[in-house]
Amino acid sequence: MLKSCTDPEAATLTVVVEDRPIAAQADETVASVLLRVFGTDYRTHAVGGEPRAPYCLMGVCFECLAEVDGVPNRQGCLVPVREGMRIARQRGPARGQ
Ligand code: FES
Known part of the structure; x- marks a missing residue:
């Protein structure tokens, strides 16, 4: 049985x-x-720096971008956590952009 996060x-x-x-x-x-x-x-916009946060939580809006294990622009709402995963907020433009 799937356990809820609550x-x-x-x-x-x-x-x-x-x-x-x-x-x-x-x-x-x-x-x-x-x-x-x-x-x-949660994060800031890549261009204007405005605060942004997840909206749809189902992979549509791309407002949940985060850095996961050093990889920027991951849709946080679609990435399940795993032991030891390194997570960071994405502030402004992603590294390397
Ligand atoms: S919250 Fe909309 S794509 Fe993740």
């Missing part, structure tokens, strides 16, 4: 969010972890 019996793991170890549940996404840790201070 299920206290769901398996837990540890991800590293901007150098901080954070407990997460096995069925959480990168976006849900970043929202839990930073709230609406």
Whole structure:
């Protein structure tokens, strides 16, 4: 049976969010972890620097971009967490752009 991220019996793991170890549940996404840790201070727009945050949480809007294991522009709402994953907010343009 699939355990919800609000299920206290769901398996837990540890991800590293901007150098901080954070407990997460096995069925959480990168976006849900970043929202839990930073709230609406999720990321900034690549051009104007305005604050942005996930909107659709189903892979349509691209407002959830994050850096995952050093790779920028990952859609956080579509990436499930895994043990030891390194996650960072995307501030301004992605590195290498
Ligand atoms: S929140 Fe819309 S694509 Fe991820």
